[in-house]
Amino acid sequence: MSEQKPTVAIGLLSGCFGCLMSFLDLADDLAEVFNLIEFRRCPFNDVRELEHVTVGMLEGALSTDHDMKLAKEMREKCDVLVSLGTCPSYGGIPGMRNFQDSKTICEDVYGRRVPDDEELPQLLPAVVTLASVVKVDYFIRGCPPTTEKIKETLVAILEGKKVPEKTRNLCVECPRTKESILTPRRGFLTQGVRSVMELDEIDPTRCFLEQGVVCMGLVTVEGCNARCLGDNMPCRGCMGPVPGVPSQGNKLIDAVATLIPSGALMFFEDSVGIAFRYTHAADESMRK
Ligand code: SF4
Ligand code: SF4
Ligand code: SF4
Structure with missing residues (x-):
């Protein structure tokens, strides 16, 4: 048999x-x-x-x-x-x-x-x-x-079946509260970009971006049950981009640029290492 x-x-x-x-x-x-x-x-x-x-x-x-x-x-x-x-x-x-x-x-x-x-x-x-x-x-x-x-x-x-494709971003799975980020406003969401190490305390219940810490959840497809967020770590994008997004890294930099004061991107250390960490080889825009 x-x-x-x-x-x-x-x-x-x-x-x-x-x-x-x-x-x-x-x-x-x-x-x-x-x-x-x-x-x-x-x-x-x-x-x-x-x-x-x-x-x-x-x-x-x-x-x-x-x-x-x-x-x-x-x-x-x-x-x-x-x-x-x-x-x-x-x-x-x-x-x-x-x-x-x-x-x-x-x-x-x-x-x-x-x-x-x-x-x-x-x-x-x-x-x-x-x-x-x-x-x-x-x-x-x-x-x-x-x-x-x-x-x-x-x-x-x-069983010869299709696997349903995930289409939304990780924020929908993330249990953290999202308040400021969803409120249309003229002011900036954060004053700058900080690394996890720079914060004395990270509120484990509140969106990382609202605390000034870069999180890739905005530009990453759902499906991992937001496991890093549950452990009080920001997402680094390992599930890859939402379908239809050609460059997860560029999308992240675009998104962050709209959330922080102009010029603050200069203080976003290792922006390329974070934004393209998992998808560099697949990203057309990173080819010479
Ligand atoms: S940006 Fe990150 S911390 Fe904020 S809601 Fe999305 S996944 Fe959660
Ligand atoms: S880094 Fe990967 S496992 Fe962790 S929250 Fe992001 S997509 Fe999920
Ligand atoms: S580094 Fe590659 S082989 Fe190792 S767990 Fe991640 S995807 Fe799998």
Whole structure:
């Protein structure tokens, strides 16, 4: 009977295993999911050979020639290909390396002794998204994605259903009070931009932007249950932009510019590092 179950393979590109941990966090539900599918190549069983499977999932960014080869092989051998997490979907944190050329990065890390063994993976000139290389059937956003989302997507694929797309921004999920930000006014919302460290106290019940702290929730798609906000940390945008928004980073800078006094943007430290943290590799406006 087990031969009739849909087969699943998981491939690792340049990632951190965080998405995989989120998958394993299915915990009690894991048995239910394992009953529905049969794993072929995946890090849980150490099977290296990639045979034809029903569903393939790829974690991590496309950063090396090895990643590129695996992505193409997975596409060929999987009926359905899933981009698991923000790394393959938008470049994620590894995409931040696109601020520099790959030669400079290697020299910064290794000094004059950059390893050049041809067996080692070679860095691509820049991190690219999975969808720019092969056709992707499903995207699971988040760094890492929520366990519920992984399960929902996997079950939908197995049942041949669509996964409903989220279309609103994260503020709708955020439990913090939003008062000043919703009031039309001529004055400015805040006097400047401050980092979390600069505040003696952060009101855990009030919108970060109303306290002068940049939050990406305005320009980030809903779907993570506002988990950082619940832990009194501002959103950094790991779920990516709201559908239809071509540049999450530019949208954030536009939004913040309308909320603070003119000139205060100069004191918004690491604005590019915050605004483009997860989507630099996917953002057309950041290409040379
Ligand atoms: S999306 Fe985040 S958790 Fe997943 S591999 Fe990339 S860095 Fe790790
Ligand atoms: S900007 Fe951030 S803190 Fe304010 S409501 Fe939106 S998600 Fe919540
Ligand atoms: S609150 Fe923002 S940074 Fe945190 S998990 Fe959600 S989208 Fe990602």
